[in-house]
Amino acid sequence: MAPNTKTHLGLTHFLLFFLSILTIPSLLLSDSIPTVYEILPQFGLPSGLLPDSVVNYTSSDDGRFVVFLANPCYVQFEYLVYYDKTITGKLSNGSITGLKGIQVQRFFLWLDVDEIRVDLPPSDSIYFQVGLINKKLDLGQFKTVHSCRDKVTGTCAKRIFEITRECGFFELVNHKLCEHDKRVADHLRKWHESLMAEARQCETIVEVEVGKVKVEMEKEVDKVKAEARRCETIVEVEVGKVKVEMGKKADKVKEKMEKQVGKTKAEMDNEIAQYRKEIENGEIKFQVMNMNYLTMLVGSWILFAFYVFFFRYTSKNQHGRRIGRMMLS
Structure with missing residues (x-):
């Protein structure tokens, strides 16, 4: 019976595919x-x-x-x-x-x-x-x-x-000297470790002290802040008191000034009224004086005219008669 070539080829491809699948994880793992x-x-x-x-x-x-x-x-x-x-x-x-x-x-x-x-x-x-x-x-x-x-x-x-x-x-050179050096080196190593331990201990102590100082400083800061707030409250209260006192004083001054202004206004009104009365009295007196002046002037003209008239008829002076006529005219 002749071998089936297609079967062998298919099996070969399957084996190659299977081997490639097995080698992929190892390649991925190595990468x-x-x-x-x-x-x-x-x-x-x-x-x-x-x-x-x-x-x-x-x-x-x-x-x-x-x-x-x-x-x-x-x-x-x-x-x-x-x-x-x-x-x-x-x-x-x-x-x-x-x-x-x-x-x-x-x-x-x-x-x-x-x-x-x-x-x-x-x-x-x-x-x-x-x-x-x-x-x-x-x-x-x-x-x-x-x-x-x-x-x-x-x-x-x-x-x-x-x-x-x-x-x-x-x-x-010398085995004993070597052993001595080993002991010295071991001693130096232990000394170094001891110094390092002490340094770490000192560092811890410093950190603790720094923490304490920090806490104390924070407390002091809180105290200062509280004192500042208290002082601020006191200042606000005092400022309020001063404002109230200044308001009262301002009201008193205002009231006093209003009274003074009222008093001054009344005095001014009285003086103005008095001046008006005086002016009115002066006008009346002026009118009376004016009337008296006119009366005296008219009377003087009448007397003068009478005198001239009388002089006209009593005197034979022609000049006097002209003056008398001018006065009467």
């Missing part, structure tokens, strides 16, 4: 989870801060992370840097704080790197906080991811680096 080297630039940090041997990492919403390396290893930057197998810290914009698992070598001593940060806005510098020392380095050497060496070249060199990373160069 949806960024690598640690992609996360660092999102926070303004160079991706070369971690070596190429990262196998896994975990992170939380508050920025805390845990990075797992294949093995402890070394990377040579400006200084030799040691990476532990597990690295922890807290990632924020432009910085990594609370860092554990990274050390830097300085003068045969291995020092813990507590914090790494960059400038915002970005610059060409990066800063490593090592204890109380803040070391400024060139940012360019951390832009690319470096290969991590799991050992130092040479048996002697490896032994020196391993010893100095734990104790320092003094382990090679």
Whole structure:
């Protein structure tokens, strides 16, 4: 029996379609989870801060992370840097704080790197906080991811680096001196922790005292405000009293002025009436005097005319007779 070609082709297409469906979720999953080297630039940090041997990492919403390396290893930057197998810290914009698992070598001593940060806005510098020392380095050497060496070249060199990373160069000179240095370092660490605890305690005390002062100041402010309101009320009452007193005085003055004006008006009316009477009396007297004057004038003319008439008839003077006729005419 001949094989069915169409059946085989249909089965082949179905298998290819099924395999493509199975591979799609894995592709989407790989695209949806960024690598640690992609996360660092999102926070303004160079991706070369971690070596190429990262196998896994975990992170939380508050920025805390845990990075797992294949093995402890070394990377040579400006200084030799040691990476532990597990690295922890807290990632924020432009910085990594609370860092554990990274050390830097300085003068045969291995020092813990507590914090790494960059400038915002970005610059060409990066800063490593090592204890109380803040070391400024060139940012360019951390832009690319470096290969991590799991050992130092040479048996002697490896032994020196391993010893100095734990104790320092003094382990090679004197073991007792190295132990002493360890005790001194431990004592300094405890002293540092004690100072930090005292600083936190002092900070708490200062915050409490500041809170007390703030409460006392708020109480004083409330007292001042209450006193101001009381004074304002007293001023308003006193102003009201003054207004009432001034109103009373103004009424008295007004009443007094009205009386004075009434009295003055009455006196003026009396004087005007008196003047009118005097004027009327003066007019009557003037009329009487005018009449008396006219009477005297007429009488004088009559007497004069009589005299002239008499002179006319008694005197033989022709001139006198003319005067008498003129007067009578």
